Amino acid sequence: MNLRIVGIGGSVDPGSQSGAALRSVLAAAQRLGASTTVFTGPDIAFPPYFTGAQLPPAARDLIESVRRADGVVIASPGYHGTISGVVKNALDYLEELRDDARPYLDGRAVGLVAVARGWQATVDTLVTLRQVTHALRGWPTPYGVTINSSMTHFDDDLTEDDGARDSLELVAAQVVSFARKMGTGSDDGR
Numbered sequence: 001m002n003l004r005i006v007g008i009g010g011s012v013d014p015g016s017q018s019g020a021a022l023r024s025v026l027a028a029a030q031r032l033g034a035s036t037t038v039f040t041g042p043d044i045a046f047p048p049y050f051t052g053a054q055l056p057p058a059a060r061d062l063i064e065s066v067r068r069a070d071g072v073v074i075a076s077p078g079y080h081g082t083i084s085g086v087v088k089n090a091l092d093y094l095e096e097l098r099d100d101a102r103p104y105l106d107g108r109a110v111g112l113v114a115v116a117r118g119w120q121a122t123v124d125t126l127v128t129l130r131q132v133t134h135a136l137r138g139w140p141t142p143y144g145v146t147i148n149s150s151m152t153h154f155d156d157d158l159t160e161d162d163g164a165r166d167s168l169e170l171v172a173a174q175v176v177s178f179a180r181k182m183g184t185g186s187d188d189g190r
């Protein structure tokens with residue numbers, strides 16, 4: 001079964017740690033046999049979404065990829081105690097999926113990763129990501145990842161922090177295993 005996992009998140013900052021953590025989950029999903037696509041950095045710095053907004057081409061790509069996805073991974077930096085505006089705005093564009101047979105993130109496992117410089121913001125950001133995922137009818141995986149970027153550092157998508165690596169691999173495994181159980185993956189060109 002060909003599973004498609006889409007990653008959304010990170011920040012526009014060079015060396016974005018939440019972007020690195022996101023790519024790390026997707027790399028683990030690939031090792032488990034999934035195909036992955038990532039939307040991160042400047043590629044998700046869309047103009048503010050509103051009903052009837054003109055959709056930038058990159059936003060159209062995001063919407064189409066999520067429409068076909070079997071699983072999703074969302075990673076956000078913690079900004080002032082919650083998810084960043086850029087990540088939330090990118091998720092707001094999924095409003096375009098409201099009339100789909102599988103609206104928004106319906107039927108899809110969603111792995112969540114929160115990265116901030118303090119534990120309080122990592123946890124609050126993870127909780128917010130779960131709330132947004134529920135609002136979008138997605139299924140947050142049982143395990144969610146919190147990474148404290150004052151203690152854990154990524155170069156590209158690699159870190160020497162074994163605990164962080166294990167957590168990111170676990171969330172990848174949960175997304176892939178849920179997507180397999182839901183049986184939505186196929187080669188039919190959806």
Ligand SMILES: Cc1cc2nc3c(=O)[nH]c(=O)nc-3n(C[C@H](O)[C@H](O)[C@H](O)COP(=O)(O)O)c2cc1C
Nearest residue numbers: 011016017018077078079080081116117118121149
């Ligand atoms: C505008 C802004 C607000 C932030 N607010 C918080 C915060 O409330 N708590 C916290 O622990 N870290 C905060 N941080 C630090 C980031 O969460 C941290 O640097 C994180 O690693 C950034 O992820 P990135 O490297 O993907 O940009 C803030 C950073 C920025 C730029």
